[in-house]
Amino acid sequence: MKKMFTKPVMAILIGGALFGGMASAHSESTGNAEADFRIAEMKKLGMNMGAIAKVAKGEVAYSDSLNDNAAQIAEIAANMPKLFPEGSGVEASRAKPEIWVEKDVFQKDIEDLQAAATQLVAAVQTGDQAMIGAALKETGGTCGACHKQFRKPKD
Numbered sequence: 001m002k003k004m005f006t007k008p009v010m011a012i013l014i015g016g017a018l019f020g021g022m023a024s025a026h027s028e029s030t031g032n033a034e035a036d037f038r039i040a041e042m043k044k045l046g047m048n049m050g051a052i053a054k055v056a057k058g059e060v061a062y063s064d065s066l067n068d069n070a071a072q073i074a075e076i077a078a079n080m081p082k083l084f085p086e087g088s089g090v091e092a093s094r095a096k097p098e099i100w101v102e103k104d105v106f107q108k109d110i111e112d113l114q115a116a117a118t119q120l121v122a123a124v125q126t127g128d129q130a131m132i133g134a135a136l137k138e139t140g141g142t143c144g145a146c147h148k149q150f151r152k153p154k155d
Contacts, residue, residue: 030092038083039093045076049140052124056133066132070117070124073139077117080110094152102149109146116142 029036048069054060076083084106089095099106116139123135 028092030090032088032090032093034083034085034088035090035093035095038088038095041076041079041083045073045143048072048076049136049143052120052132052136056129056136058129062127062129062132066124067121070121074114074117074121077110077114080113081107094154096150096152099150106146106150109142109150113139113142113146 030039051069052066052073055062055066084095084099086100089097089100116135120132120135120139123131126132
């Protein structure tokens with residue numbers, strides 16, 4: 001009978017299962033389902049950007065799987081307005097109340113992220129490390145600009 005998994009593949013699968021269990025065990029609820037979902041999506045956004053950053057920095061080789069990372073970033077960016085409904089600015093989240101007061105400014109930041117994420121998808125599709133790095137820098141810049149004005153510092 002043929003082996004279905006090699007040792008490295010099994011190690012990845014087992015490690016992923018263990019990490020996934022640990023991550024869910026350590027995640028704390030804010031007491032607000034909408035805020036909890038938003039926080040989870042922001043973490044997913046960061047993880048996907050981190051995967052692309054490794055290629056942009058030359059730490060790992062480009063692979064077609066980065067297209068999935070870029071697509072997830074664009075999808076989260078597209079859904080960003082839905083991640084901040086009224087009443088989800090609970091104290092336990094890092095979202096500042098200004099999000100719901102300065103709606104036009106916040107919406108402009110979202111639009112900037114969406115445009116940058118679209119460019120990131122296109123850059124990742126090229127496989128060109130320099131283009132990926134430039135597009136990632138632009139996308140990260142939109143995140144940072146929004147965080148500066150609309151996110152509380154980490155405790």
